[in-house]
Amino acid sequence: MNKFLSFHGIITKIDDFWVSANPEDLGCYKIFTVEDGRGNIVNFVVEPTTYFVDNVVMSAGDIVTGFYDASAAVPFIFPPQYRAIVMALDMQFRNVTVEFFDSQLVNSDSTLKLNLAPYTQIAIRNGQPFTRIPSNRNLIVIYGASTKSLPAQTTPYKIIVLC
Known part of the structure; x- marks a missing residue:
């Protein structure tokens, strides 16, 4: 049983994320920088296995919620960096x-x-x-x-x- 936490905010930036020297990995991993409007920032590492609700393609300016495993190890850096398990685009009435x-x-x-x-x-x-x-x-x-x-x-x- 995992304990999941979430972070809600606006995507301010999406970049490629370097995970290894293997050229086959280039472009397969992204980092989504999300800001909540109160000065809090989180970087979500988006992997090929990250589940995107409704298969929505996200871009800078989208309001999203990212879910991550609270028990997973994370690097001690700022802003915090979490491995995104699920990404959901905010939609009215959902x-x-x-x-x-x-x-x-x-x-x-x-x-x-x-x-x-x-x-x-x-x-x-x-x-x-x-x-x-x-x-x-x-x-x-x-x-x-x-x-x-x-x-x-x-x-x-x-x-x-x-x-």
């Missing part, structure tokens, strides 16, 4: 979360419960259907409105299982 959901489909801090519907798309990262109940797993959840109860409840549009 929420994205990356979290562990238990056997009752409640997230790890008991603030969100998922109610599955026949129209809820459940897939793995490569787009192939996931044919089991997605409980006790790390999930990318894309949803709209939720209740004001505790935990809030929602019926997601789409769930991506992080196998």
